[in-house]
Amino acid sequence: MAHLSEGTLRRMVDEPDAHGGADARHLETCADCQARYSTVSRDAGAISSLMTAPELRVDVASAFNRVRSAPAAQPRFGFRLPVMRPGSRPMVLGFATVIAAAALLVTAVAQGGGIFAPTTVTPVPVQVADLQALSQLSAYGTVTWTREPQPQVVTSAAEAKAISGLQPPTVAKLPPGVSSTVTYAATAQAIAVFTFSAAQAAAEAAKTGKSLPKLPAGIDGATLTVSVGPAVAEIFGNLNTTAGSDPTQVGLPQLIVAESSAPVATSTQVTVKQLEDYLLAQPGISPELAAAIKAIGDPSSTLPIPVPVEYATASTVTVQGVQGVALGDNTGVGAGVIWIKNGQVYGVAGTVKLSDAIDLANHLT
Amino acid sequence: MASVRPDDESFEALFTAEYARVAGIANRVLMDQHEAEDVAQEVFMDFHRLHSASAQYAPAWLHRAAAHAALNRLRGSRRRLRREVAQATQESDRIADPQKVYEVSEDRRQVRQALARMAPKPAAVLVLRASGLSYAEVAQALGVGIGQVGTLLRRAEAALRKEVTSGTSF
Numbered sequence: 311m312a313h314l315s316e317g318t319l320r321r322m323v324d325e326p327d328a329h330g331g332a333d334a335r336h337l338e339t340c341a342d343c344q345a346r347y348s349t350v351s352r353d354a355g356a357i358s359s360l361m362t363a364p365e366l367r368v369d370v371a372s373a374f375n376r377v378r379s380a381p382a383a384q385p386r387f388g389f390r391l392p393v394m395r396p397g398s399r400p401m402v403l404g405f406a407t408v409i410a411a412a413a414l415l416v417t418a419v420a421q422g423g424g425i426f427a428p429t430t431v432t433p434v435p436v437q438v439a440d441l442q443a444l445s446q447l448s449a450y451g452t453v454t455w456t457r458e459p460q461p462q463v464v465t466s467a468a469e470a471k472a473i474s475g476l477q478p479p480t481v482a483k484l485p486p487g488v489s490s491t492v493t494y495a496a497t498a499q500a501i502a503v504f505t506f507s508a509a510q511a512a513a514e515a516a517k518t519g520k521s522l523p524k525l526p527a528g529i530d531g532a533t534l535t536v537s538v539g540p541a542v543a544e545i546f547g548n549l550n551t552t553a554g555s556d557p558t559q560v561g562l563p564q565l566i567v568a569e570s571s572a573p574v575a576t577s578t579q580v581t582v583k584q585l586e587d588y589l590l591a592q593p594g595i596s597p598e599l600a601a602a603i604k605a606i607g608d609p610s611s612t613l614p615i616p617v618p619v620e621y622a623t624a625s626t627v628t629v630q631g632v633q634g635v636a637l638g639d640n641t642g643v644g645a646g647v648i649w650i651k652n653g654q655v656y657g658v659a660g661t662v663k664l665s666d667a668i669d670l671a672n673h674l675t
Numbered sequence: 676m677a678s679v680r681p682d683d684e685s686f687e688a689l690f691t692a693e694y695a696r697v698a699g700i701a702n703r704v705l706m707d708q709h710e711a712e713d714v715a716q717e718v719f720m721d722f723h724r725l726h727s728a729s730a731q732y733a734p735a736w737l738h739r740a741a742a743h744a745a746l747n748r749l750r751g752s753r754r755r756l757r758r759e760v761a762q763a764t765q766e767s768d769r770i771a772d773p774q775k776v777y778e779v780s781e782d783r784r785q786v787r788q789a790l791a792r793m794a795p796k797p798a799a800v801l802v803l804r805a806s807g808l809s810y811a812e813v814a815q816a817l818g819v820g821i822g823q824v825g826t827l828l829r830r831a832e833a834a835l836r837k838e839v840t841s842g843t844s845f
Contacts, residue, residue, distance in 0.1 A: 317826030325810055350829065357832045360786050360839065361805035366702045366711060370694045374687060377716050377723075465724060493725060 314343050319350045428572050428613035431650055433624035433635045434602040435617055450511040451504050459500035459539065463493060467544075470494035474540035479569050479656065481544070482673035485666035488546050488564045495543040499571070504534045534576075541570035546660070565660030567674065572613070572655050613655070615648055629656075629671045638664050647671045686728035690719055693734055697741045700806045704745035704790060706783050714744050735815035738808060742799040742816070750791045789838035797831035804828055 314322075314333055322329055322337065337343050464470055467478045473496035484490060508530035547564035590600040602614075615635045617624040627636040629649045637659070638645030645667045646659030658671045697718055702711035718740045726733065790798045796817065803813045804824075813828075814821040 315826065316829045317823070319825070320829040321810055321825035324804075328810065353829075353832055353836070357801070357835060358805065360782060360835070361703065361801060363699075363703045363706050363783075363805075364708070366695075366699055366708055368695050368698050368712065370691055373694055373698075373712060373716060374690050377690070377719055380716070380720060463724060491725075 313340065314346075316346070316350065319343065319347050320354065322347065323351045323354050428655075429611045429650055429653070430633050431613045431615050431635045431648055431655075432633075433617045433626065433637075434614040435596075435598050435624075450514060451506040452510070453502055453504050455500065455502050456535075457499060457501040459497050461495055461497040463495050465493065467494060470496040470542045474498060474542045476540055476542040476569055476571075478542045478544050479567055479674045481567060481670060482675065483670070484546065484565070485660075485662045485670060488660065488662065491547065493545045495545060497539050497541050499537055499539045501535065501537045504536070506530060506532045506534075536573060538573045539570050541568060543568035563660070565658070565662060565670075567670075568657045570655045570657075572650055572653050613650065627668060629668065630674070634671070636664055636668060638667070683723075683728065686723055689728045689733055689737075693737050694719070696806065696808075697737050700738060700741040700802060701745040703802050703806045704742065704749055704787070706787065710748065711745070714748060715741060718744055732815075735812070738803060738812065738816040739799065742802045743795060746790060746795060746798055746802070749787055785839050786835070789835055792838055793831070793834055797827065797834050800824070800827045800831045801835060 314336060318329065318333060319337075322333065326334075337347060462473055464473065470476075470478050475498075476496075478494060506529050544567045545563045546566070615624070617635075617637060623638070625636050627634050627647065629647055630651055632649055632651050634647050634649030636645070636647050644659070644661055645664035646657060647664075647667050648655065648657040649671070650656070656671070656674065658667050658674070660667070662670075694715060698711050698715035701714035701718075702708060705711050705714065718737055721740065722728075722733065722737060726736065730736075790802070793801075799817060800813060803816055804810075808816065810824045811821055813824050817824075817827075819827065
């Protein structure tokens, strides 16, 4: 019989009964293995001494109470979802898109005469330059949250409903290859107020050294109040495929199904046509975006969906009997659908084929 | 809102069954009860957020996560060194054999520095085994065959000894 391996000898030191009779018999009769066993055993003893730790006395009940009363999972949200990871292009794009959406909302409000309550969606093409131009608008005033968004990640639909008041949509059948492991995200309604400031806009212009369009008369001090949500999302995919807490090791979500109350915006002192012209006159805004905004038929009830034209293609589709915006293609790299029905905005997006996303959207209940 | 539902009996059962061991694994690395319990509670909250408490793999996941989370914390903590030296001095002041206490503290500090420098897997093998996990449990936690654990452990011990001997500081 061959000599025992180091690994076998090591285990025999700790768990002498674990090995079969043949190994034990070999050890009894083999002087070479006995000598190696002694070395292994001595080494193990030395390491064991090194690895001693001070005694730990835990109070399990108290520890459980601490965990139970710990703050909600919200702070984790930022890095649990890889799209939010700093430095990643999706995050930068996503953030810029949110800013663009807010800015476009302003446009829609301006056109609609004070109240914006969308009932349908339409795609508008945006380019990186548009996003950069629109992002400057946030420096033209002050944003204050009268009710801050508090997204929380929870593990059950019931908990998501308790937070948002919305029952997460039921997915009839997941597309092929999508994990059925689901995590929920939910937030109550958030309300932000943006107050335009002529002084801040002038300061921003001076800082950047750019020549900016003149603010329309009377806009100084005008407020725009935007409410978003409540919202709930189902995130499919194993977000934590590896044990441990390394945030760079989380898995990507494969599919996200989301529902939100449609945003509502109201404004004061806003001069309708002037504001639209002002926004679209920002340096860097592409003629395509300006044309698309101006072409929206009923801006007070249409939510423009900014589509980054360098990265995605968009089309108009019919989903659940209403008009929706579809993004992506059938390669499976990524696709999404967004639509508004009965005052609720719905979205389905993921690393799936567009046809699968539309099919899933049509069967959402 | 609490992140753990009060009615989640299976999670409470898992917590009760595994908390001491999970905290023990973290303590083996960090040698500090407060920090070890911090890590243990984070690990349980992470688990609860994304997994079912009745999952078969729950204990193995927790053990592995505790080892890696504690090792990560160890690698990120350079201030620890200064605190430990201060603690060792305090202990040696009030205990009968201060020289002995100081030596033990110094050994522990060197071991932690060595663990922090080691590759994650061998470091985890050492920590899990030293925390009293059986070979079968170590194998489950690390996702390896039980027959490999002895070999991994033997190599990890050699690596630790080498690191302690080389003894460079953080």
